Amino acid sequence: MPYFRVTVTDPDLPADAQRALAEGLTQLAVSVLRKSGARTIVHLNLVPADRYFIDGKPLTGDREHDHDRDRDAHVEASITAGTNSAAEKADFIAAAGELLTNVLGPLPRSGVALHELHPESYGYNGVTQFDFYRRAEDAPEPTAR
DSSP states (O other), rough: OOOEEESSSSSOOOOHHHHHHHHHHHHHHHHHHOOOOOOOOOEEEEEEEEGGGEEEETTTSSOOGGGGGOOOOOEEHHHHHHHSSSHHHHHHHHHHHHHHHHHHOOOHHHHEEEEOOGGGEEEEEEEEEEEEEEEEHOOOOOOOO
């Protein structure tokens, strides 16, 4: 069950760009990380550029006002530890960075972080991932009809 929190320094980000980020990250969760799209959550956090700091200075800093330079983004994903290989995680980080650039344009310092949480410390609908996976293993195989 991946949970993506995407911070974008544009409180007026158009709805089509918001959908593109949510759909793109969900598709990457499914295709690269082998996650369930139905269990993938994308939370967009749209903030003013003056609340986003690089090198201790707000993104809008002392530079000439240029809206494209005032935009940056960061993706944080919570995933279950041990469910993805190093190669899958690297592929996801690269593809998510490309998605950010494709949807938002060039970004000064966009980042992607994968937080791996122990399955006993992470859950969905009140069930830990540990119990979810254990229940899936214990479920009887469907019979052919």
